[in-house]
Amino acid sequence: xxxxxxxxxxxxxxxxxxxxxxxxxxxxxxxxxxxxxxxxxxxxxxxxxxxxxxxxxxxxxxxxxxxxxxxxxxxxxxxxxxxxxxxxxxxxxxxxxxxxxxxxxxxxxxxxxxxxxxxxxxxxxxxxxxxxxxxxxxxxxxxxxxxxxxxxxxxxxxxxxxx
Numbered sequence: 001x002x003x004x005x006x007x008x009x010x011x012x013x014x015x016x017x018x019x020x021x022x023x024x025x026x027x028x029x030x031x032x033x034x035x036x037x038x039x040x041x042x043x044x045x046x047x048x049x050x051x052x053x054x055x056x057x058x059x060x061x062x063x064x065x066x067x068x069x070x071x072x073x074x075x076x077x078x079x080x081x082x083x084x085x086x087x088x089x090x091x092x093x094x095x096x097x098x099x100x101x102x103x104x105x106x107x108x109x110x111x112x113x114x115x116x117x118x119x120x121x122x123x124x125x126x127x128x129x130x131x132x133x134x135x136x137x138x139x140x141x142x143x144x145x146x147x148x149x150x151x152x153x154x155x156x157x158x159x160x161x162x163x
């Protein structure tokens with residue numbers, strides 16, 4: 001299967017929320033998503049919107065200090081665990097392994113990883129990589145499917161940003 005690649009421009013924070021909402025509709029258990037971007041690029045905002053659209057009603061905080069926050073959501077009527085990782089404060093890839101995080105990456109969970117480069121030697125490969133770049137008041141987003149599962153997900157993604 002050919003892997004999909006999409007570019008999207010988001011004009012404002014509402015666009016980031018809309019993209020997160022659209023992504024929530026195409027998630028599947030076992031998916032691993034990497035989020036790339038500088039501080040303030042919208043990685044946590046995108047994840048927060050995705051979690052709320054997937055049915056999580058509570059407060060979504062950045063796992064900057066805990067490194068991982070687990071959430072329970074509903075995907076196509078099934079209970080799924082979504083683990084949001086923020087590896088910004090990790091000093092080495094070994095910290096990721098020592099914490100036992102690798103076990104979360106399986107066919108039952110969805111894992112979203114901010115700052116994956118901090119553990120790139122020990123992380124499983126992503127199904128989708130999302131690159132967020134600040135441009136003026138908006139964001140440029142590049143979505144790259146890196147597996148068949150990721151391509152299937154992006155193929156189902158219907159998103160038309162507000163122009």
